[in-house]
Amino acid sequence: MSGKRILMIVGDFGEDYEIMVPFQALLAVGHTVHAVCPDKTAGDSIATSIHDFEGQQTYSEKRGHNFALNATFAEVDPARYDALVIPGGRAPEYLRLNAKVVEIVQHFFAQAKPVAAICHGPQILAGAGVLKGRTCAAYPACKPEVELAGGVYADIPIDGAVTDGNLVSAPAWPAHPAWIAQFLKVLGTSISHSELSKAA
Template structure:
């Protein structure tokens, strides 16, 4: 099974690495791509945290080496899509190639896991109409403008929202439950 994971410079570090490792642990082949970059190129991740200011702060995270070349992927090869947050969705939502890729997963009703600011890409792709989802609170207007219903959670750590093939969560503290529901939608079962 293959899963596509979108990324770009200043992707949220935790929201890239944690899903990647969780899916790899289950034997899923994860292809991490970024438009205009190729396999072996790096993207710079960022660590976002709340430090008591009016908004979150951003610090450099780990550089990440892309596993595949965006221009060479065949979307038909993938069973699901992961859209992390950070700042990359802010600028990639203007890239029609990215929007077309996102839309293709919804057109085929395949599992999509989006978290935090990743919902900005889904809103721009026009796939939130008539759907409900969670996102980082500062993305509520993006969700609503994209035709979706924003699901607000007071606590980030254990909250995930599932609407059909879409699994969404507000921020990285929810990565565990977010990935659990995505893995369930992929049809992967774990036996101990």
């Protein structure tokens, strides 16, 4: 089976792991991933941030890597993509103000295409008005936004994920194994493991 064409919407100070890990993991299993950011073109970079859980009342934040974009936002036609990934971090709070970002998200839901959102990513979904009646996990501080948008907040462990139809969501980067596995299932991606024969 040929790989899917996946769009990833990112922005400055998106969460480092939540951008890097799914981007690389999806490429590794044979999918095409185009990472885009409003007002930026292929070859530009965004600054990421690292959010960690170090015992305070909320996560700490540190400067992460520079992440190179491999596609141009202005050229995005969502009809040409099979799925969408929305990482978390600080970027979603302002990306949801971009009219084209909202239109892109609405396209994927209208066409029931696979969508993966994590951490603060559901802020974009709430802003796009696509959560009504949908079960969605998010960083706990985003619970009011999920519920005010008509969604059902999934109160699950920080390393858990939930699938509701075409939407796969999770609270934060510790959930990557569950989140990516569930997203691959929704994409129809199967990975087989063969045991090496033991030498005599």
